[in-house]
Amino acid sequence: MKRPTLAPHGLKRLVISPAARRRFVTDADVESARNYCHKQLQQSDYDAHLIRRFVPPPVQDAFAALRALNLELVRLPELVSNPTIGALRIKFWQESIDNTFAGRPPREPICILLHKSLRELEERAGNATKQSIKFWVSRLVKTRGKHMDNRPFTSLESLEDYAENTYSTIMYATLALMPLRSMHLDHLASHIGKACGIVAVLRGVPVLASPAQPVRTPTGEAPSTREPCLLLPLDIMAEAGVTEEEVFRRGPVAQGLQDAIFKVATRANDHLITAREMLKRLKDGQDAGHDFEHQGEAEHFYGEQGDTVKEIRQSFGVLLEAVPAGHFLESLEKADFDPFAVRSSGWRLPWRIWQALSKRQL
Numbered sequence: 001m002k003r004p005t006l007a008p009h010g011l012k013r014l015v016i017s018p019a020a021r022r023r024f025v026t027d028a029d030v031e032s033a034r035n036y037c038h039k040q041l042q043q044s045d046y047d048a049h050l051i052r053r054f055v056p057p058p059v060q061d062a063f064a065a066l067r068a069l070n071l072e073l074v075r076l077p078e079l080v081s082n083p084t085i086g087a088l089r090i091k092f093w094q095e096s097i098d099n100t101f102a103g104r105p106p107r108e109p110i111c112i113l114l115h116k117s118l119r120e121l122e123e124r125a126g127n128a129t130k131q132s133i134k135f136w137v138s139r140l141v142k143t144r145g146k147h148m149d150n151r152p153f154t155s156l157e158s159l160e161d162y163a164e165n166t167y168s169t170i171m172y173a174t175l176a177l178m179p180l181r182s183m184h185l186d187h188l189a190s191h192i193g194k195a196c197g198i199v200a201v202l203r204g205v206p207v208l209a210s211p212a213q214p215v216r217t218p219t220g221e222a223p224s225t226r227e228p229c230l231l232l233p234l235d236i237m238a239e240a241g242v243t244e245e246e247v248f249r250r251g252p253v254a255q256g257l258q259d260a261i262f263k264v265a266t267r268a269n270d271h272l273i274t275a276r277e278m279l280k281r282l283k284d285g286q287d288a289g290h291d292f293e294h295q296g297e298a299e300h301f302y303g304e305q306g307d308t309v310k311e312i313r314q315s316f317g318v319l320l321e322a323v324p325a326g327h328f329l330e331s332l333e334k335a336d337f338d339p340f341a342v343r344s345s346g347w348r349l350p351w352r353i354w355q356a357l358s359k360r361q362l
Contacts, residue, residue, distance in 0.1 A: 033110070034064065036110075037065055037067075045070075048067040051321060052067070056314060056315065062118075065114040066140075066170050068110050069141075083149070086148045090148070098138075101134045114137075117177060121133075132172075136299065139298075140166055154235070155234065155235045164294070171318060172299070178314070181303075184278075185311055187292040195268045199268050202328070205339045228248045230242075237256075240263065241255055241259075252340040261338070265337060272322055312360075320356060328342065331345065
């Protein structure tokens with residue numbers, strides 16, 4: 001399966017071969033695309049690799065495609081040498097998504113698998129949620145494009161907005177692909193996704209603050225073009241007395257770093273606590289306990305609500321995203337909020353995910 005390449009001359013614009021514009025998709029194409037996405041998750045997003053097995057079967061392929069897309073976008077800042085090439089890559093992905101939703105997927109594994117999922121959704125439930133799904137996927141691409149330069153977040157609130165527009169958005173799209181349009185499920189996804197996005201930034205501190213290492217890509221390792229960076233919110237860093245230069249030089253012993261990590265981690269944990277309390281209330285037949293702050297925004301418009309307990313049972317696999325985030329925060333606390341000291345969870349994380357699924361608890 002051919003992938004888009006960068007032209008070696010001019011503005012290095014993206015070139016897509018004529019074969020990449022073919023309009024039909026065979027079963028062999030789908031199987032190859034599925035294997036590609038699964039391999040990417042297994043190598044570079046182990047949490048998603050584990051969770052994929054437990055999301056509802058009708059959306060397992062869509063989940064794999066969306067998380068593989070997220071990986072492709074996350075890698076871009078480390079692979080592109082200048083903003084022009086980065087903007088072209090983002091443009092390529094946005095056009096690829098537009099063509100996929102129009103029924104013309106390019107010869108790109110992620111788009112082929114997403115196209116297959118959209119076609120199956122249409123057979124199951126028509127096109128009622130297709131426009132909503134496209135909105136969420138496009139928002140993911142646009143948000144990643146805005147953060148190509150790896151600048152620190154200006155505040156903890158701006159980090160939350162980033163998490164809402166990436167990890168929460170992936171969960172919204174997955175729920176819409178089931179299809180489920182539920183205010184309570186989206187509300188849970190918002191809190192869980194924000195926690196996941198914040199955790200992703202915390203996990204990235206040891207990697208991004210250290211000298212760049214080769215980046216694992218679908219075609220092998222590629223040299224990284226980035227400089228060391230620290231994405232922690234500037235307001236938190238100022239309160240804790242943290243400077244980027246000292247973190248780059250001294251790593252985990254930089255003054256104030258652990259205090260800053262603690263404050264950011266606390267916000268992620270607050271979202272998980274809220275999600276757990278909400279889930280318990282909803283399963284007991286009560287209301288969520290507080291309003292959904294994004295209701296009425298974007299695609300967050302809802303009609304008459306269905307059986308919430310049944311919908312939670314149907315979609316619980318999607319909500320399992322909370323488990324790896326919570327497990328990391330526990331490991332971070334045990335390491336005294338030193339992200340450089342957090343070790344791989346090994347067998348514990350799969351066991352925790354299985355326990356959460358069995359007990360229907362996060």
